[in-house]
Amino acid sequence: MQRVFAPLPDGVYPANDTPAYRSSARRAPREPAVLAPHTASETLGPRPGAERLVAGLGDLTRPAGARGEALGQRLLVHGRVTDERGRPERRALVEVWQANAAGRYLHDGDRHDAPLDPNFTGRGAVLTDDDGRYEFLTIEPGVYPWGNHHNAWRPRHIHFSLFGAAWATRLVTQMYFPGDPTLPFDPIFMGIADVAARERLVSHFDLERTQPDYALAFRFDIVLRGALDTPWEAPA
Numbered sequence: 001m002q003r004v005f006a007p008l009p010d011g012v013y014p015a016n017d018t019p020a021y022r023s024s025a026r027r028a029p030r031e032p033a034v035l036a037p038h039t040a041s042e043t044l045g046p047r048p049g050a051e052r053l054v055a056g057l058g059d060l061t062r063p064a065g066a067r068g069e070a071l072g073q074r075l076l077v078h079g080r081v082t083d084e085r086g087r088p089e090r091r092a093l094v095e096v097w098q099a100n101a102a103g104r105y106l107h108d109g110d111r112h113d114a115p116l117d118p119n120f121t122g123r124g125a126v127l128t129d130d131d132g133r134y135e136f137l138t139i140e141p142g143v144y145p146w147g148n149h150h151n152a153w154r155p156r157h158i159h160f161s162l163f164g165a166a167w168a169t170r171l172v173t174q175m176y177f178p179g180d181p182t183l184p185f186d187p188i189f190m191g192i193a194d195v196a197a198r199e200r201l202v203s204h205f206d207l208e209r210t211q212p213d214y215a216l217a218f219r220f221d222i223v224l225r226g227a228l229d230t231p232w233e234a235p236a
């Protein structure tokens with residue numbers, strides 16, 4: 001049977017053209033969307049998954065080939081991926097990418113005057129388990145400047161890409177950190193009008209999973225499609 005997704009309330013996803021996020025104006029469609037009903041394969045599968053995984057991508061603090069450990073505050077980032085009815089998304093592909101502790105990406109396009117870390121690539125990928133759970137060991141990303149407007153800084157964040165049961169449950173979003181003072185000034189985060197939806201992008205400090213003398217833990221649960229889903233990042 002074809003899967004039918006619940007409609008989303010207004011304000012959960014950022015508008016395609018979000019004026020405060022300057023470059024979205026260039027990329028936003030100028031014509032109204034054409035509704036194309038999902039096919040069975042788009043909602044039920046198949047999906048990408050294990051074939052894209054490289055072993056060891058759950059630990060970003062010691063990337064393959066590195067001589068040492070990444071610099072920065074160690075973090076265990078974990079959570080549960082469910083569908084809109086709370087059922088676990090099993091073997092969903094969870095990919096992450098992030099800046100290093102100094103706020104610099106390992107990418108040619110990143111011209112930020114901050115040091116690269118030879119022991120940090122900022123890339124991770126894991127599959128969820130039978131209960132929909134995932135976890136990464138990483139380091140706290142730095143805040144970094146960007147050219148959106150004068151004195152613009154992106155809050156600390158980790159980019160997430162998820163594939164649930166099928167293409168239609170693809171999600172690309174960003175995880176933020178509680179109490180980050182730059183959040184209210186970030187047009188990407190603030191581009192989500194619905195305050196409750198915006199808060200679903202902020203992870204929770206998790207003392208229970210914090211590892212004594214080793215790493216802080218943050219929990220970030222994700223819902224794929226439906227009325228309670230995790231908002232997409234502003235359109236790219």
Ligand SMILES: [Fe+2]
Pocket residue numbers: 099154157159
């Ligand atoms: Fe980023």
